[in-house]
Amino acid sequence: MKKYKLYISVALFSGCLFIGSCKKDFLGEELETERGMSFYQTDAGIKSLSTGTYYQVFKTPFSAEWIYCNTIYGVDEFCVGGDGSNAVWNDYDGGFKSIVSEVNSNTSSTNAQWDNLYIGIGDANLLIQNATASASTADEIKKVALGEGYFFRAYCYLRLVSQYGGVPLVTTPSTTVNLEFTRATPQEVYNQIIEDFKQAYELLPNSGAPAKITKDAAAHFLAKAYLYRASEINDSWNAPTKAADLAAIVPLCDEVIANHPLAADFAALWDYTEPDGANEQLPELILSAQFTADVSATGGNHQHIYFGGRYDDLAQMQRDVTGDRPYSRLRPSYYMYRVYDLVKDSRFWKSFRTKYRLNKASGGYYKNGDLGIIYIVNQPGDTRFSSYELNDVVKDPKTGKTIPNAYIAYPKAMTADGALNVDVRYPSLSKFFDGSRPAVNDTRGFRDIILARSAETYLIAAEAKIRLAKLGKGTYAEALPYINAVRNRAAYKSGEDRSVYYDGGGALGASTSGQDPNINSFVAENSYYESNNIPATTAATDLSISSTGALPASDNYIISKLGLSSDYDRMLALVLDERSRELAGEFVRWEDLSRTETLVPRVKAFNFQASANVQPFHELRPIPQTYLDGIQLNGSALTVEEKEAQQNPGF
Numbered sequence: 001m002k003k004y005k006l007y008i009s010v011a012l013f014s015g016c017l018f019i020g021s022c023k024k025d026f027l028g029e030e031l032e033t034e035r036g037m038s039f040y041q042t043d044a045g046i047k048s049l050s051t052g053t054y055y056q057v058f059k060t061p062f063s064a065e066w067i068y069c070n071t072i073y074g075v076d077e078f079c080v081g082g083d084g085s086n087a088v089w090n091d092y093d094g095g096f097k098s099i100v101s102e103v104n105s106n107t108s109s110t111n112a113q114w115d116n117l118y119i120g121i122g123d124a125n126l127l128i129q130n131a132t133a134s135a136s137t138a139d140e141i142k143k144v145a146l147g148e149g150y151f152f153r154a155y156c157y158l159r160l161v162s163q164y165g166g167v168p169l170v171t172t173p174s175t176t177v178n179l180e181f182t183r184a185t186p187q188e189v190y191n192q193i194i195e196d197f198k199q200a201y202e203l204l205p206n207s208g209a210p211a212k213i214t215k216d217a218a219a220h221f222l223a224k225a226y227l228y229r230a231s232e233i234n235d236s237w238n239a240p241t242k243a244a245d246l247a248a249i250v251p252l253c254d255e256v257i258a259n260h261p262l263a264a265d266f267a268a269l270w271d272y273t274e275p276d277g278a279n280e281q282l283p284e285l286i287l288s289a290q291f292t293a294d295v296s297a298t299g300g301n302h303q304h305i306y307f308g309g310r311y312d313d314l315a316q317m318q319r320d321v322t323g324d325r326p327y328s329r330l331r332p333s334y335y336m337y338r339v340y341d342l343v344k345d346s347r348f349w350k351s352f353r354t355k356y357r358l359n360k361a362s363g364g365y366y367k368n369g370d371l372g373i374i375y376i377v378n379q380p381g382d383t384r385f386s387s388y389e390l391n392d393v394v395k396d397p398k399t400g401k402t403i404p405n406a407y408i409a410y411p412k413a414m415t416a417d418g419a420l421n422v423d424v425r426y427p428s429l430s431k432f433f434d435g436s437r438p439a440v441n442d443t444r445g446f447r448d449i450i451l452a453r454s455a456e457t458y459l460i461a462a463e464a465k466i467r468l469a470k471l472g473k474g475t476y477a478e479a480l481p482y483i484n485a486v487r488n489r490a491a492y493k494s495g496e497d498r499s500v501y502y503d504g505g506g507a508l509g510a511s512t513s514g515q516d517p518n519i520n521s522f523v524a525e526n527s528y529y530e531s532n533n534i535p536a537t538t539a540a541t542d543l544s545i546s547s548t549g550a551l552p553a554s555d556n557y558i559i560s561k562l563g564l565s566s567d568y569d570r571m572l573a574l575v576l577d578e579r580s581r582e583l584a585g586e587f588v589r590w591e592d593l594s595r596t597e598t599l600v601p602r603v604k605a606f607n608f609q610a611s612a613n614v615q616p617f618h619e620l621r622p623i624p625q626t627y628l629d630g631i632q633l634n635g636s637a638l639t640v641e642e643k644e645a646q647q648n649p650g651f
Contacts, residue, residue, distance in 0.1 A: 041130050043141055049127050050145045053152050057120040058289040062449050063299040066108035071587040076335045076602040079609045082328035082424030092613040098625035098651050111624035117156040124152035126173045147203030151213045154196035158225055161189040162591045163621045179632040187237050190229045197222035210285035216256045217287040220452045223252040223460050231595035246464045253461035260284055260454035262489050267350040270431050271502050274510035275446040286452040293446045300444025304434040306330055310424040311356050314405055318360040321515045322435045322505035322522035331426050334417035335606035337377050337409055339554055339580050343532050344541035347490045347581050352427040354527040359520050368519045371396040373405045375427045377531045380415040387411050388419035429585045430503035436510040455582050458482045463575045470568045476548045486582050487543040494540040501526040561605050594619045617650025
């Protein structure tokens with residue numbers, strides 16, 4: 001399938017800076033390429049605006065750091081790695097206010113997300129207005145472009161309301177300078193979101209996924225909007241709509257699931273071998289932010305650099321394309337080591353890189369290609385290892401050599417979490433690694449970013465079933481078929497080699513970097529057997545949950561740590577845990593914990609850097625100071641009291 005390349009159409013305007021004798025007929029030239037706003041009223045302009053809005057809404061967030069700051073930091077899954085440029089977003093300390101304390105030029109501002117989403121809304125409003133007013137009878141204008149406009153606007157507002165609560169609601173293009181805005185209520189914003197997604201659902205065709213917005217994409221996000229509106233953070237006002245919202249979710253999800261079967265192997269989602277390759281076109285994918293290796297395209301996917309732990313500063317190691325450029329921003333928490341069944345569930349071993357090979361051996365005992373780094377993610381109480389860091393005990397069974405850098409999650413029979421929290425060494429989430437980049441230090445990646453896939457659709461349906469059961473409309477057991485669908489995919493299949501591993505570092509063949517394919521840090525194996533200390537086997541595993549009264553041991557551990565007891569709380573914890581196992585690092589976690597009002601207890605339990613600071617008011621983000629300082633009331637700048645009235649509590 002041809003990839004849709006996303007570019008912004010730029011209106012060019014001419015002018016003359018009059019200095020000294022500059023005259024009106026300077027050079028006597030006429031600019032024939034000038035485009036005014038009237039261009040966007042033509043069919044060509046409407047289509048160009050649609051393309052540019054794809055770029056603004058889907059692509060630009062992943063060229064920056066603010067997207068992980070707002071969606072992955074400050075949760076149970078991840079915390080700060082070796083670089084604290086954006087630690088304030090994770091730690092919830094005194095620097096986390098309407099203006100965040102800047103560490104360096106990499107620190108993301110409070111307004112970066114806000115501005116990006118409102119620019120997208122402005123583009124969407126213009127697209128809706130002009131497609132509606134167009135005299136064209138072509139479906140590509142009156143249905144596709146119009147449906148895209150409604151989708152873009154709903155998508156941006158869903159992100160805004162789930163981060164900030166009520167926000168200014170703007171549904172028409174701005175034609176003059178307007179400085180007076182007030183925040184709509186969350187209820188009003190959700191009403192607009194749901195109406196817009198419904199419009200998109202009715203207008204859009206169901207072809208072109210995952211590059212183009214489809215009817216299924218609208219259905220997936222409409223189901224998500226219903227779920228968000230029915231969540232705990234909105235319980236002060238959502239009672240009149242809750243039952244109907246939850247009832248509407250499952251039919252939408254079933255429709256999407258029927259059209260987007262799960263990939264047979266979870267690893268297929270991350271087996272990136274080249275830009276626009278097979279894994280970016282899997283039927284499971286509903287919508288993706290599109291990136292390309294075309295050097296004429298602007299921007300790039302930078303998310304590959306933020307999750308990697310350091311490997312390149314160790315003896316006999318150096319940075320290479322396959323190991324990526326490790327900015328070391330995001331460290332997996334010990335929750336990530338406890339939430340999986342590390343023997344039966346393949347998803348941890350297919351999501352995290354746990355081995356590197358030497359790529360700068362100096363000769364002698366070690367050679368390039370020998371295992372150089374291993375992370376052993378073992379179980380509490382393991383007595384095999386005397387220290388969290390070893391260089392003389394763990395051996396490579398293939399060569400018999402000791403592995404020079406071994407890091408142990410639970411050394412010395414420890415049962416307490418934390419041994420790996422001491423430095424820049426940790427297993428790296430590898431879902432975004434990109435070995436196709438043209439240079440070892442190139443930050444621009446070519447991989448697409450998945451915005452929606454049907455595994456999440458299953459879990460949206462499961463959560464709706466759990467919430468319906470709480471209302472007395474069904475049973476909790478009705479959620480299990482949806483949960484088991486993703487768990488069964490995650491189980492090891494008969495004959496599967498559990499030590500096999502691959503990630504985007506294996507895309508070296510598509511790189512123009514000149515990296516030697518025989519001398520690099522990527523190794524196509526994990527530390528499954530060294531971690532679990534079990535004999536090699538290719539037997540199938542069973543991850544299905546047969547009863548709501550017999551939840552997996554990993555979930556019972558988390559439920560116990562959180563002190564949960566009711567059937568509803570236990571089942572909600574199960575689906576949130578399952579979302580972690582399936583969607584770790586996929587830019588949804590903060591909103592999941594915020595909307596379910598589980599952020600505070602989970603951060604206190606599992607995020608050692610933020611546990612002392614997180615408070616209930618952190619379930620919403622601060623309204624940016626740039627917005628409060630820039631708007632007016634009755635023609636005057638806001639007073640301190642008026643700014644406080646528009647700010648979220650606690651900030």
